[in-house]
Amino acid sequence: MLLQLTDLSDEPLHSQLSRQVRAKILAGDLEDGESLPSIRGLARQARVSVITVQRAYEDLEREGLIVARRGKGFFVRAMGEEAKGQLARERFSDALRPVVLEGRAEGLDDRTMSTIFNAVLDPDSSDGEKS
């Protein structure tokens, strides 16, 4: 499992780790029941400390995305496509909410924001503000 970690980000290493593993699970790159790298193996491979990987795995376990099996390591929890989609939708709207609030605070109306949102989704269409 290849992960891209950087020290130049504002995001802590453990959340960079959990975010990237979560994305692989929700996008189906990691299949239900698939085993995850051992904590030590991933620590060495990603060049982070053991506690950092532990923390990322614990967060994913708490979210119900992975399960620990005693003595066997961590596995992708079989949660089904519907639940994965639901979780991805929830996470997306949680991430969007503060952006929308900030936009409003800076004087954007909802229609403008919606136009910008569509332009971001499809940068090739000339519908947006930029030509």
Next chain:
Amino acid sequence: MSPNSTADAPTLSLRGVSKHYDDFDLGPIDLELEPGMVLAFVGPNGAGKTTTLHSTMGLVRPDNGVIEVCGRVNDTNRPDWKQDVGFVGEIQGHYQSWTVEQNLRFIERFYRNFDRVRAEALAKRFGLRLAKRVGELSRGGKAKLALVAALAHSPRLLLLDEPTAGLDPVVRAEVLDVLWEFLEDGERSILYSTHVLSDISRLADEIAFLRDGRVVRRDAKDALTDAWRRLSFRYAGELPALGTARRHRRSGDEHELVTPDGSSSVAMLRELGAERIQEVRMTIDEIAVEILREGHHVASD
């Protein structure tokens, strides 16, 4: 692992270790290190880092306390525990007129698990020439030899005192790679004394802060970087004391401060009605400086 040492015992245990000098008191120090863990040992010069490592190695005899390596007391009369330790420090008893290879052959006799193939492979990775006389090695070359000698018997505990001083960035990276490999089986641990935390900001699990001979704090590295913040905000009135926040600076209505508990400081500032609160994360080096400064309190203004 050597016989008689215990697999699940802490790789290092110091209990009530103290040592009195005319101008300095070490301890009492209590410190434990579990297998698989990396503990960074930081503190200003003279805080007692080296004395602690030397006490563990039996180079300094503490006045009080017990030191155990993998469950065995570090008794210099019964030195079998030394099979489980590798040490890199300023004092290295290598023979200056001998070559690197001759020194390694000599060290080999003292360690049952010494692996000559591994030693030579490490020397090659670090770019250390076996045929060179130790007296002719640069500071970096001596540091490389110390690392090879400390790792060649695959000890369970590695004590490193500023091991990368004098090494160029490429060799430093190689050393870190070797340390990650060393840790991989989960049975070995590293106590890494340094004042350049950025070197091991990713390797270290925990950080112990040493000041005036005492361990003043020990924290999980991620807990520190998650909690500490540098905050900037606008506030017109006189700013009241904000808990543990420190290093307050002000220019007109603009303020800046550093806090060990970002979320509660931000909550307090919101309560006060501060505006445009911005928070930035701090590097582990910046956080260490703040923690080590705590002892030398100057008026914060």
